[in-house]
Amino acid sequence: MHLSDILRAPKVVLHDHLDGGLRPATIIELARECGYRALPSEDPAELAVWFRDAADSGSLERYLETFAHTCAVMQTRAALERVAVECAEDLAADGVVYAEIRYAPEQHLEAGLGLDEVVEAVNAGFREGERRTGGRITVRALLTGMRHTDRSLEIAELTVAHRDRGVAGFDIAGGEIGNPPARHLPAFQHLRRHNCHYTIHAGEAVGAESVHEAVQVCGAERIGHGVRITDDITVHDDGTATLGPLAAYVRDNRIALEVCPTSNLQTGAAKDYATHPIDLLRRTGFRVTLNTDNRLVSGTSMGEEFAHMVTAFGYGPDVFEEFTVAAAEASFLPLPERRRLIDEVIRPGYAALREA
Template identity: 65%
Template structure:
């Protein structure tokens, strides 16, 4: 992004994007490891299946292997990250570094998800997995504060949609509610594994007045979204990008929403959109073609997310940089996305409101004032030169 471009309207510079208070709702713990950490954990645990042992080359491998246009191939890369996350110390470290990395990138609130059932190979119990990850998040928050950053991280416990432990994981999420876990999720390949297979888990969570999101509408389309909402009662849609299939854009620029798209917009159902990941899995061909542009214009409850920072070689700042370049988004747009996400989080209402009014809005106000000051100074300088 050139400095000349950043002078138009209140389009943020890369530095302002990084410093802006951002909110992240869709980020996978096992998709965000530092490559160097993977190498060190593999060495410590005698995990010998890494395709590369040089951290830089390994990072490139993850990105290239995930950049295939196939959700199934994308998911295969996780065997290596999950493979080194099988001990308490490894989980604490990965969670700690996750919180540190997000805070360094300007994220002030994050909900990070992981599947406890995938971290039992070395003998940990489900409870020990959750407690290790929670400990790591708290350590990461503390280190971030010491480094001058503010972040709060909540955990989402994920059940794998191809397995049969959803109710067990939902009960686990409920037991650790108010102890660092803020909700529940199901993930994995959508095709052939509909969310309706796990209705007992969703019915249980609804009886307990607990929150859950469902991966839907990433690769499988409108039926996946419809089932997640109407049969399962999801609070949010993990991705939900295929809702675009129920929106018609006519040659004259007019737009017609189908019944499902209208329902999603009218009910203010949050969409956990992940632009870079969506490009990798074939849900969009380019950032400029990503449905987020139209969904933002139509005022859907759209949010911006990373999905898997390692596999997509991304961060919240990079996601916003791509969107600023593609759509000319301003600081006002960034604030709109961030407030949308905070409104849609799974923490109590008063805590959400406090984050919006005490952290997000003041943070963006400061950036806008900074931009205005620079514009005024630039204009004054030009006038002085003319005189």
């Protein structure tokens, strides 16, 4: 699959953090505007390299430290709108036709904005980004509660309040070790009472027990990352695999895994692309989706994630269509919109690629 084909391929991203995908030049400009002086560089190219190098530690906790700089410059309505507009533009340029972008509203209150104002600013930016790209991309927000704070119920209530106004669902993120998802059970109960979608980061820095808790205790519809589900899979010498009860449950109930290969290498959840568990998960029938996680911090894009999979596993249009359709099916869009996206955008796009 050639680079030009990868760029043209319709893509769906379900796991992409707004504060992890800023343009380096934008960070520098916003830092000057707000007086933030702690950036490690004011050269865009050098700053991009710094983020990538800082994230390549093999530790999720160290990886998360890089977000102090991006969040610091995302504290005003104008800054949030700009970042959201550029997010939509950059994804559309990468061939993304639908995106669910997550962020934690509680991390953008330092300059006096309220939670509702943060959500309204980001949503306004996404709508403007959609307009500037001529409708080539649809963007919805996921509001994130942080695992290490006590505001998850408040953010869940915010999610319900802004549902159908650009917010598609809820997420829990942050350091996984020592912060189990069940700690935020009241938030998930509130979302279920109001029939609201949610996904949970699990199985990234902690093993299959984290996925079990997210699914069986907290009722997750999707799992952010989830690659440590392989702890419950036994691979035999002949290449066949036996699924344990948790892995079989996740697979059989079509609970989507939001897999982010490059990020997994950086945080130590995988050793390299060639041995990344995404291929095992795909071959054993899981609903696998391919994602970026953090485009700036991981130095990646959906196109680059596709390219890594071509090199590692020889994937072609058929497999990428499989991933993309799976992501659309697992999205938090209403069913008619999912069907339209698949039937009118994704499948025709891949059919055109095969014809070419």
